[in-house]
Every structure is written in structure tokens, then in C-alpha cells.
Amino acid sequence: xxxxxxxxxxxxxxxxxxxxxxxxxxxxxxxxxxxxxxxxxxxxxxxxxxxxxxxxxxxxxxxxxxxxxxxxxxxxxxxxxxxxxxxxxxxxxxxxxxxxxxxxxxxxxxxxxxxxxxxxxxxxxxxxxxxxxxxxxxxxxxxxxxxxxxxxxxxxxxxxxxxxxxxxxxxxxxxxxxxxxxxxxxxxxxxxxxxxxxxxxxxx
Numbered sequence: 001x002x003x004x005x006x007x008x009x010x011x012x013x014x015x016x017x018x019x020x021x022x023x024x025x026x027x028x029x030x031x032x033x034x035x036x037x038x039x040x041x042x043x044x045x046x047x048x049x050x051x052x053x054x055x056x057x058x059x060x061x062x063x064x065x066x067x068x069x070x071x072x073x074x075x076x077x078x079x080x081x082x083x084x085x086x087x088x089x090x091x092x093x094x095x096x097x098x099x100x101x102x103x104x105x106x107x108x109x110x111x112x113x114x115x116x117x118x119x120x121x122x123x124x125x126x127x128x129x130x131x132x133x134x135x136x137x138x139x140x141x142x143x144x145x146x147x148x149x150x151x152x153x154x155x156x157x158x159x160x161x162x163x164x165x166x167x168x169x170x171x172x173x174x175x176x177x178x179x180x181x182x183x184x185x186x187x188x189x190x191x192x193x194x195x196x197x198x199x200x201x202x203x204x
Contacts, residue, residue: 004135004142007194008149010187011127015150016157017180018088021113023158029106030162037106038162042155044110045120049151052120056129070130071202077126078195081188088185127195134198 030038135142
């Protein structure tokens, strides 16, 4: 149970703080229009991630008796986490283009950016859905802990950034941000090892 909660927290914080299209939009809207508009972008994954989560889990669950397939997916998830970990440890800050102001449409923009980005699909297919399926094998509460902690930390960290950046843009280029990303990178490597281990067990 603690392992699923820890995985959700670490992955959620990484996804919330890591540079990408959605975080750039969160920051851009917060700087242009204030923290409230940045927060509207930050909560978009609560709507867009659930269909991806449900479809990914349903499809992988259909192949739950094929251990080779699940093992291969776990290995791919581990490789994806290793990639994210090194990307996290090399992060130096976030650049935002503050062009002309326009009507915010913050939530709609956030939903479109997240739905059209490949990151949520890759995450839920290779990491999220396999973790949920393993969680149900252990306890009915485990997958809900994982999903709840992941989405809570994902949205919470982006809301935090929207508030902080709305008051000070220097946080994104300061040492604190860099250190946060490096620590999260190390945590991702730990969970990558877990996925590799589980994947090799299934392949055997």
C-alpha cells in the first residue's frame, strides 16, 4: 500500500514540475492573467486523464493473462522512467513566451494541450495502467491510492507553481527548482528499477 502511495506521489510531483507544454501554459497564463488562470490550466488533467486512464487499464486488463505482454509493457515503462529521470536531472529551468495578451480561455487551452500531448498516453499505457492492475492484485484500495496521490500531486504542484510564478518568475530559474527536479529524478530511477524487476519476473 505504501509503495503505491509513494509511487503516485513521486510520479505526480515529477509530472507536475517537469518542463513541458502544460507547465509552460500554466506559467504563461499565471504571469499574464494572474494565479487564478494558471490554476484553471493546472486542473485540466483531472478531466482529460480519466478517459485515457480507463481505456489504458481496460485494454491492458484484457491481456492480464498474457504475462509476456505485461512484462514487455513494464520494461517499456521502466525505460520511459529512466528517460524522464535523466531529463529531470538535467533540467535547468522553464522558459515562457509572454506574447500579446488575449482572452484567457485557460481551462479549454489546458485541456486541449494535455489531450493532444503524447505524454499522458505514454504514461498511462506503460506506467499507470500496469501499476493499477498490480494494485488490484494486492488490495482494492491500492490502485485508488496510486491514482489519487498521482493526480493530487500532479495538479497540486502545478497549482503551487501558478501561485508562486504569479508573484515571482525567478523561482523557475533558481536553484530550488533545479534541486527539486534532481531529487525527483533520483526517485524516478528507483521506480524504474521496480518496473524492470516486475517486468523480468513476468517475462520468466
